[in-house]
Amino acid sequence: MPELPEVETVRRGLEGLIIGRTIAAVTFDTPKSFPNAPADVQAFLINSSVVTVSRRAKVLLIGLSSHYSLVVHLKMTGQLVYVGDGERFGAGHPNASLIGQLPDTSTRVTLTFSDGTTLYFNDQRKFGWMRLLPTTEIANLDFFKKVGPEPLSADFSWQILRDRLQRRKNTNIKAALLDQTVVAGIGNIYADESLWGAAIHPSTLVKNVPAKKFEPLFSAMQAVLRKSIAEGGSSDKNYVNAEGNRGRYLTFAAVFRKEGQPCPRCGTIIIKTRVAGRGTHTCPQCQKLAKQ
DNA sequence: CACTTGACCTGTCCGC
DNA sequence: TGCGGACAGGTCAAGT
Numbered sequence: 001m002p003e004l005p006e007v008e009t010v011r012r013g014l015e016g017l018i019i020g021r022t023i024a025a026v027t028f029d030t031p032k033s034f035p036n037a038p039a040d041v042q043a044f045l046i047n048s049s050v051v052t053v054s055r056r057a058k059v060l061l062i063g064l065s066s067h068y069s070l071v072v073h074l075k076m077t078g079q080l081v082y083v084g085d086g087e088r089f090g091a092g093h094p095n096a097s098l099i100g101q102l103p104d105t106s107t108r109v110t111l112t113f114s115d116g117t118t119l120y121f122n123d124q125r126k127f128g129w130m131r132l133l134p135t136t137e138i139a140n141l142d143f144f145k146k147v148g149p150e151p152l153s154a155d156f157s158w159q160i161l162r163d164r165l166q167r168r169k170n171t172n173i174k175a176a177l178l179d180q181t182v183v184a185g186i187g188n189i190y191a192d193e194s195l196w197g198a199a200i201h202p203s204t205l206v207k208n209v210p211a212k213k214f215e216p217l218f219s220a221m222q223a224v225l226r227k228s229i230a231e232g233g234s235s236d237k238n239y240v241n242a243e244g245n246r247g248r249y250l251t252f253a254a255v256f257r258k259e260g261q262p263c264p265r266c267g268t269i270i271i272k273t274r275v276a277g278r279g280t281h282t283c284p285q286c287q288k289l290a291k292q
Numbered sequence: 293c294a295c296t297t298g299a300c301c302t303g304t305c306c307g308c
Numbered sequence: 309t310g311c312g313g314a315c316a317g318g319t320c321a322a323g324t
Contacts, residue, residue: 001317075318125301171295188317278317
């Protein structure tokens with residue numbers, strides 16, 4: 001569920017909260033959530049400070065003064081939540097209610113800074129992970145070598161999107177949008193919202209998507225992602241930002257989790273089906289499946 | 293090689 | 309009320 005807008009929201013939050021802080025201690029539960037060797041942790045995490053917080057696709061990169069980085073994938077239920085001390089987050093601060101609430105049963109990794117504040121990596125379903133890697137090695141990870149372009153980057157275009165989607169011409173358009181090697185950062189929420197925006201049925205095979213539809217799809221995808229970032233992302237169940245607050249985008253969503261409600265464009269009742277192995281929300285009037 | 297399905301997890305919800 | 313099973317979906321491995 002954390003997709004590009006949610007991870008970007010976490011990134012922006014962390015950037016203002018943890019840069020310059022020095023890591024004093026770490027605790028973690030399972031090798032899967034944090035598989036690094038204790039010796040590396042001691043040598044390259046402890047006593048290093050946070051220099052950068054960046055993002056590529058749905059992956060967060062916390063750059064450290066040791067020239068290592070914490071690489072974090074939240075997968076479905078991961079959270080990165082910063083909790084200050086009483087002085088920083090006193091009564092009235094939106095984060096104040098978190099003091100004493102963490103760690104909880106979902107906490108996998110706890111990073112304690114030298115000033116006594118804390119960054120928690122929580123993950124109810126344990127799909128997510130956090131790894132400490134030399135910063136220069138990140139680009140060599142298989143995922144980073146294969147991942148597609150950033151959909152909001154200045155040099156991305158509808159023609160590039162079209163060409164990359166068409167590499168998967170025999171699969172449906174929703175599966176192609178979810179393929180991170182086609183374009184980075186799109187997950188179930190924004191695939192459904194983008195396809196509704198362009199009035200394309202998600203089961204349409206890529207080779208059958210009319211040529212005139214790729215530009216509207218590109219525009220809809222960018223608009224949806226930008227709107228969601230502006231609203232702090234989507235909180236369906238677990239997602240919260242770096243201060244523990246939920247996102248607001250689903251208030252504005254056209255179809256995602258809107259089954260049974262009227263389509264904002266034509267009033268037809270939104271339905272939920274299954275496409276590409278995922279729950280899929282469409283307007284049956286706006287998004288008709290042409291014979292294929 | 294292209295494409296689809298299952299596994300990884302656990303909390304929640306639904307039907308019996 | 310309790311319980312089994314379906315479901316949630318990002319990514320990778322395995323299967324067709």
